[in-house]
Amino acid sequence: MEEEVVGMPALPRVAVCGGTHGNELSGVYLIREWLKMERKVEDSELFSVLTVLSNPRAVQQGRRYTEMDLNRCFTHATLNRPITEQTPYEIIRSQELNSLLGPKGSSNAVDLICDLHNTTANMGLCLIAYSDCDWICLHIFRYLKRQMSDIPVRYIHFDLPPKEAYSLESVGKHGFAIEIGPQPHGVVRSNTYTAMKAGVQHVLDWIRLFNSGTVFEGGSVEVYTMVKNIDYPRDRETHNITAAIHPQLQDKDFCLLHPNDPIFQTFSGETLGYKGNESLHPFFINECAYYEKGIALSLARRRCVKIPTIQMQRGLQHQDERGFTSEELE
């Protein structure tokens, strides 16, 4: 029996963003490098690429953000909040970016946003997206995994509806973050920068092939679906953390964590075990920026997702993968 080919609209308008967090430097320097180039990254008949430094003020200050985390500002509610004199810079900037790249959920939105991030966690290269049935994102993931042999490539799925999706990539018709680690925030390491550059180049290569009519065969891919976050043990009065990630868990992102496995080591030297009753895959272990968010690590369930054979089909209109049309999202 011949497999059905799913036709999908072309991706003529692509945005690559960096500096959404001002101290995650691979993306900052990659975007700056591209902005310096006289010739655009890609500006063929097939598609155009817009490069964006998302939070220039935070980049300037060498901090994640100036007043609030920009990458939590792209929900439907925040994008539609009226601006007053008290509005934090990042909310104003999120609405600017929504005008430039969106509006989110509308037919005017760019076709794909690729937002560049770094983490202090030992996560290799991850695509992070809000959908486990966006065939474009999943095919790009499979392509990257095959092309990049130097670094593990994984797909993380945050199961949130589009209106609640809070990060920049949710403004595009398709979108994902590329997260690479470990790298300290405020530091640029050549190997991480080079991996980021190669990753983005492979994404653009895939889009060129797709827009040229290439058929991408179906198959199955591994997806890590976010289940829950675990916070550090904290002092009741001061709220200070009282333990660090256990040395046996540190840097073991995506290695299966079993019930009772060591998870924290208190500052007085005691080992604390994982209290859950399901074995799950940890990620974002000891991410610097998540201390303030109350996240010591996240846990995911690994699943196999079947993806169909796809091909670009002219004249098709984009429809949100979850069945929302643009109008319903307004």
Added chain:
Amino acid sequence: MEEEVVGMPALPRVAVCGGTHGNELSGVYLIREWLKMERKVEDSELFSVLTVLSNPRAVQQGRRYTEMDLNRCFTHATLNRPITEQTPYEIIRSQELNSLLGPKGSSNAVDLICDLHNTTANMGLCLIAYSDCDWICLHIFRYLKRQMSDIPVRYIHFDLPPKEAYSLESVGKHGFAIEIGPQPHGVVRSNTYTAMKAGVQHVLDWIRLFNSGTVFEGGSVEVYTMVKNIDYPRDRETHNITAAIHPQLQDKDFCLLHPNDPIFQTFSGETLGYKGNESLHPFFINECAYYEKGIALSLARRRCVKIPTIQMQRGLQHQDERGFTSEELE
């Protein structure tokens, strides 16, 4: 011929400081842990230990400093600057710490200050001091090197006169920073925390032995004397860096760097070589906090320093190793 034993004054008052940089978390959590303990770290007849969180405001904000780098404020000039309404918090705090632990250069100063730091550079454990002839510091270094098998232990010497010495440990009669890396700023890693705790414990063990009258045999130790800093290549107009540390140099702290060895990789992929004509030992390679200071790495010359056999001798008064007496420094 029997070797001469150099008699030195006891060390009855010791200070261990952390959080001088608010985002270097091993020291922050170690000091907090000790401040929580009801019993003091050490309070015997032999000596007392004062534990100090040096920059509580920066710790609270999770940043290196609030207005200026506290650990550059302990020069003679800054410690004597008049306080006005415009005086940055860190200058006020440096003068408070000088009252608590000094005054610098006076006979009232504590006998030894051990200040705890982290670096994003792959430096293992380093003692950093302003003297290569402070036998107390050098004997403690040799003791740590022998006791700690899990982590490389080195001694870095910044050749500055006491008045110009800018960091907290210069306030004590003896003093050094303990610098451990790699660890991202704003992150606490269990293994680094544990190494810091063990390091400090060995320092206190040595002081207990010394104050009890133990004879410490002379010999020779390896010292890295700071020669110069090298900045990143920068864009003339924007002053932004245009290259990162070369992947072949990254994490190779203390490995000899030869003329023409790769030192930077530009963001467009070009390799730049080391232009010096003397082989030297790099350290603080890609330290996060030094981007703003214009330091991509520092270079040191490795030397052998002979240290005499020493023993505590009652009734002796401290004299600065460089021959300054306390009065001359006032």
